[in-house]
Amino acid sequence: MPYDEALERFEPVLGLETHVELGTVSKMFCGCSTTFGAPPNTHVCPICLALPGSLPVANVKAIESTIRIGLALNCSIAEWCRFARKNYFYPDMPKNYQISQYDEPLCTDGYLDVQVEGKTVRVEIERVHLEEDTGKSTHVGGATGRIQGADYSIVDYNRAGIPLVEIVTKPVEGTDRLAPEVAKAYVTELRELLRSLGVSDVRMEEGSLRCDVNVSLMPRGSSTWGTRTETKNVNSLRSVERSVRGEIERQAAILADGGRIIQETRHFHEDTGATTSGRSKEEAQDYRYFPEPDLVPIAPDPAWVATLKAELPELPSVRRARIQEEWGVSDLDMAAMHNAGAIGLVEATVAAGAPAADARKWWMGELARRANESGTALADLPITPGDVAKVTELVASGALNDKLARQVLEGVLAGEGTPEAVVEKRGLRIVNDEGELSAIIDQVLAGNADAADKVRSGKIAAVGALVGGVMKASRGKADAGRARELILEKLGVEG
Amino acid sequence: MSLIHKTAAELGRLVASREASAVEVTQAHLDRIAEVDSKVSAFLHVDAERALEQARTVDERIANGDRLGPLAGVPIAHKDIFTTDDMPTTAGSKILEGWRPPYDATVTRRLREAGLIILGKTNLDEFAMGSSTENSAYGPSHNPWDLSRIPGGSSGGSSAAVASFQAPLSTGTDTGGSIRQPAAVTGIVGMKPTYGGSSRYGLIAFASSLDTPGPFARNVLDAALLQEAFSGHDEFDSTSIDAPVPPVVEAARQGDVAGLRIGVVKEFGGEGYQPGVLARFHETVDLLESLGAKVVEVSCPTFGYALPAYYLIAPSECSSNLARFDAMRYGLRVGDDGTRSAEEVMALTRAAGFGPEVKRRIMLGTYALSSGYYDAYYGQAQKVRTLISRDFEAAFHQVDVLISPTTPTTAFPIGERADDPMAMYLADLCTIPSNLAGNAAISVPCGLADEDGLPVGLQIMAPVLGDDRCYRVGAAVEKAFTDRWGGPLLSKAPAL
Numbered sequence: 008m009p010y011d012e013a014l015e016r017f018e019p020v021l022g023l024e025t026h027v028e029l030g031t032v033s034k035m036f037c038g039c040s041t042t043f044g045a046p047p048n049t050h051v052c053p054i055c056l057a058l059p060g061s062l063p064v065a066n067v068k069a070i071e072s073t074i075r076i077g078l079a080l081n082c083s084i085a086e087w088c089r090f091a092r093k094n095y096f097y098p099d100m101p102k103n104y105q106i107s108q109y110d111e112p113l114c115t116d117g118y119l120d121v122q123v124e125g126k127t128v129r130v131e132i133e134r135v136h137l138e139e140d141t142g143k144s145t146h147v148g149g150a151t152g153r154i155q156g157a158d159y160s161i162v163d164y165n166r167a168g169i170p171l172v173e174i175v176t177k178p179v180e181g182t183d184r185l186a187p188e189v190a191k192a193y194v195t196e197l198r199e200l201l202r203s204l205g206v207s208d209v210r211m212e213e214g215s216l217r218c219d220v221n222v223s224l225m226p227r228g229s230s231t232w233g234t235r236t237e238t239k240n241v242n243s244l245r246s247v248e249r250s251v252r253g254e255i256e257r258q259a260a261i262l263a264d265g266g267r268i269i270q271e272t273r274h275f276h277e278d279t280g281a282t283t284s285g286r287s288k289e290e291a292q293d294y295r296y297f298p299e300p301d302l303v304p305i306a307p308d309p310a311w312v313a314t315l316k317a318e319l320p321e322l323p324s325v326r327r328a329r330i331q332e333e334w335g336v337s338d339l340d341m342a343a344m345h346n347a348g349a350i351g352l353v354e355a356t357v358a359a360g361a362p363a364a365d366a367r368k369w370w371m372g373e374l375a376r377r378a379n380e381s382g383t384a385l386a387d388l389p390i391t392p393g394d395v396a397k398v399t400e401l402v403a404s405g406a407l408n409d410k411l412a413r414q415v416l417e418g419v420l421a422g423e424g425t426p427e428a429v430v431e432k433r434g435l436r437i438v439n440d441e442g443e444l445s446a447i448i449d450q451v452l453a454g455n456a457d458a459a460d461k462v463r464s465g466k467i468a469a470v471g472a473l474v475g476g477v478m479k480a481s482r483g484k485a486d487a488g489r490a491r492e493l494i495l496e497k498l499g500v501e502g
Numbered sequence: 503m504s505l506i507h508k509t510a511a512e513l514g515r516l517v518a519s520r521e522a523s524a525v526e527v528t529q530a531h532l533d534r535i536a537e538v539d540s541k542v543s544a545f546l547h548v549d550a551e552r553a554l555e556q557a558r559t560v561d562e563r564i565a566n567g568d569r570l571g572p573l574a575g576v577p578i579a580h581k582d583i584f585t586t587d588d589m590p591t592t593a594g595s596k597i598l599e600g601w602r603p604p605y606d607a608t609v610t611r612r613l614r615e616a617g618l619i620i621l622g623k624t625n626l627d628e629f630a631m632g633s634s635t636e637n638s639a640y641g642p643s644h645n646p647w648d649l650s651r652i653p654g655g656s657s658g659g660s661s662a663a664v665a666s667f668q669a670p671l672s673t674g675t676d677t678g679g680s681i682r683q684p685a686a687v688t689g690i691v692g693m694k695p696t697y698g699g700s701s702r703y704g705l706i707a708f709a710s711s712l713d714t715p716g717p718f719a720r721n722v723l724d725a726a727l728l729q730e731a732f733s734g735h736d737e738f739d740s741t742s743i744d745a746p747v748p749p750v751v752e753a754a755r756q757g758d759v760a761g762l763r764i765g766v767v768k769e770f771g772g773e774g775y776q777p778g779v780l781a782r783f784h785e786t787v788d789l790l791e792s793l794g795a796k797v798v799e800v801s802c803p804t805f806g807y808a809l810p811a812y813y814l815i816a817p818s819e820c821s822s823n824l825a826r827f828d829a830m831r832y833g834l835r836v837g838d839d840g841t842r843s844a845e846e847v848m849a850l851t852r853a854a855g856f857g858p859e860v861k862r863r864i865m866l867g868t869y870a871l872s873s874g875y876y877d878a879y880y881g882q883a884q885k886v887r888t889l890i891s892r893d894f895e896a897a898f899h900q901v902d903v904l905i906s907p908t909t910p911t912t913a914f915p916i917g918e919r920a921d922d923p924m925a926m927y928l929a930d931l932c933t934i935p936s937n938l939a940g941n942a943a944i945s946v947p948c949g950l951a952d953e954d955g956l957p958v959g960l961q962i963m964a965p966v967l968g969d970d971r972c973y974r975v976g977a978a979v980e981k982a983f984t985d986r987w988g989g990p991l992l993s994k995a996p997a998l
């Protein structure tokens with residue numbers, strides 16, 4: 008069913024579960040490295056391979072990071088809580104239980120405010136808890152890359168036992184047609200918050216930030232929530248948005264036909280934007296949670312928690328408000344910068360000496376356009392804030408005009424070196440040599456006698472064509488203002 | 503007296519003073535193993551070459567003037583549930599047959615560092631689940647007092663090895679009585695330290711909140727020396743207590759009960775107890791009074807619920823702890839012929855690799871933890887556990903230690919209870935409360951039952967971290983009885 012029609016008939020309720028791999032040096036319960044990309048099964052030991060007799064010891068740094076995340080999300084921190092075992096058999100989980108938290112999470116009842124189309128939406132956080140990641144299975148052969156139908160599977164336990172924080176929202180109601188945007192804005196904001204805390208590298212493509220999206224629909228006018236589905240494998244911000252939209256359309260079509268939604272896990276497919284059915288929750292396993300007897304309860308000292316709170320860095324939303332004030336930017340421009348991921352870049356460019364307005368102009372103008380063209384994120388363009396600051400400096404000093412500056416940026420992006428190097432190589436400096444400029448003008452005047460006559464006869468507006476000729480002849484390097492002055496002077500006309 | 507009949511303390515002294523070499527001491531025990539273990543079946547694995555190599559190293563170090571601990575050069579047998587990086591570790595199960603751990607348990611490592619010589623690994627009920635060693639996948643061990651009877655369990659190989667002079671010392675683990683009961687029925691000393699006082703790292707888990715490594719020896723002082731050698735905080739075990747080891751050796755040397763308040767647990771005795779066991783127990787109570795202790799009766803009304811609570815908590819934890827035996831990374835693998843899924847191979851392996859008692863407990867525990875039953879079973883059992891701890895606390899306000907028979911009967915014949923799990927579970931009736939509460943408890947010999955001439959054990963229970971009290975009272979009882987009997991109880995055991 009088309010999205011607009013779906014929204015006319017139904018109201019969506021959202022829920023988001025986000026898993027974040029913490030960037031601790033060692034794993035959650037052993038001393039193994041957490042570095043991504045090592046050869047398979049090299050970051051393993053008796054503990055994370057669950058050899059008989061081995062025991063877990065909790066990583067205090069991971070507990071600290073979880074508390075900091077909870078504090079940044081305005082949560083209450085438990086004075087006493089325990090790990091719990093979540094029991095189920097799966098080959099990539101060495102113990103065949105996951106050490107997680109169940110009814111005693113470390114952090115509860117917080118919120119995160121996000122901005123969508125100039126509106127503030129408060130997403131309430133139900134819980135933030137700490138657990139361990141599983142290994143990574145690769146299913147070889149078969150059509151789907153899933154375990155069903157595969158010829159064989161191989162398991163890499165490097166990831167097994169990496170600390171994982173799960174952040175679960177309360178159901179988000181009242182988003183209406185903005186549900187996809189709210190979901191995306193929430194994950195974006197959360198990612199920035201986690202990055203600012205320095206607790207994770209939050210790379211969705213490497214799986215260090217993973218998102219499960221819950222969607223249910225209720226008919227307009229009803230206050231009873233519908234059955235929800237949980238979409239997994241949503242691996243980019245764009246996919247978060249697409250999966251919510253797609254799921255609203257899919258569920259609306261079923262409900263409109265008088266069907267019923269099955270409570271199930273669905274898999275998102277990046278290529279088609281569609282979801283397919285995974286295992287049904289109705290046949291879901293009983294995880295037989297019970298308190299982990301190999302670990303002692305976590306009882307964070309309130310003084311320590313207070314210190315962690317006092318030492319939290321400036322959070323992204325606070326920082327944005329401050330920057331907006333400092334730079335005097337409109338809400339709309341600020342939102343545009345935020346969505347483009349440009350705030351940090353502009354800030355760094357300002358820090359490198361550029362005026363805020365100029366820094367913003369280049370990042371949100373020329374560079375945003377080029378990023379868009381090449382389908383890359385602004386931050387991934389091969390240019391540094393220092394380069395951009397240098398370009399603004401060259402413009403301010405009169406060494407470049409905007410047109411030349413764009414060519415310099417193009418050169419930097421093409422890998423031709425620093426802005427100075429590009430200016431040098433491409434010979435882009437504005438022609439300031441009066442002699443050279445004068446010669447070019449003489450040449451242009453000689454070739455455009457008609458226009459010169461018009462100017463002489465008082466039609467000053469005709470000088471534009473002559474200046475254009477000079478710019479063309481100098482391949483854009485002439486200072487247009489100076490050229491105009493010299494032309495008028497040579498033709499004996501007062502400007 | 504031959505080397506194998508000496509105490510561990512004496513052997514340590516002889517090796518340190520170079521009156522005997524560690525190699526001689528080790529060889530004497532290896533000879534004894536060769537002579538009698540075909541009858542006793544205490545060992546699952548003996549490595550004579552490795553033992554002699556370790557003994558030579560100790561001798562060299564002593565010759566070089568290295569100062570080693572009091573047990574350097576003394577042989578020991580490890581229950582085959584502690585990992586050893588140079589020997590197989592099976593936990594008495596087919597599912598781990600041939601598995602060689604790449605790492606040492608903390609207990610193993612610390613004892614190696616203290617210079618003890620590992621003779622081999624001893625038999626046990628599969629994954630320490632049982633009271634007789636009949637649940638071992640490798641066949642039962644035999645009681646040196648009567649080879650047709652059980653040596654207790656689950657650490658029955660360790661008790662049988664020490665009682666038959668194949669090793670002066672051995673290690674065991676006690677989850678519901680698995681050290682104290684085997685010690686009682688073989689006439690030796692077995693101690694369950696305070697939970698957390700000895701590290702579980704490298705101990706293959708049965709029930710994590712209950713499992714406790716502890717020592718076996720033929721006398722109280724030797725047990726104390728062994729406990730001291732492997733005890734103390736271990737950063738690899740989160741539940742290990744970061745506190746000084748109680749002064750167990752000093753207490754074992756002191757051995758006096760004058761002025762001590764001793765409580766007899768009212769609930770342990772009467773119906774279901776063998777008359778000969780009760781007779782020896784009452785005799786011991788009289789003995790303690792004659793030694794100057796004040797003996798009173800103490801009621802611990804919740805102890806009657808300990809057995810059912812235990813049989814919910816221990817299987818629940820075991821159902822989760824044993825999930826890792828899935829054929830994926832180590833151990834047995836059945837049915838991996840390229841046509842079956844991982845799930846099928848897991849199921850076939852577990853079906854073939856686990857014995858009936860282990861399966862029974864996995865099923866019990868899976869049921870007790872399942873959704874809708876958790877509160878009624880696991881949750882309720884945890885509440886009982888709290889009440890039992892409170893009973894202990896209240897009792898230890900009145901008295902310094904509690905005493906009871908270690909086990910209601912003497913060693914029963916092999917096969918007698920094999921098909922009756924409930925009868926088998928009753929063997930741990932008196933020992934389980936201390937596992938649930940985590941406090942210290944020891945079993946020391948207190949005579950032979952009149953009707954069968956088999957050993958009876960006295961259990962002495964002390965508060966958490968009050969391990970020294972167990973040794974103090976145990977040593978006093980041992981000294982008085984040795985005087986009365988004209989020698990240790992084991993001297994009355996028939997020759998093998």
Ligand SMILES: [Zn+2]
Pocket residue numbers: 034037038039050051052053054055056168
């Ligand atoms: Zn590891």
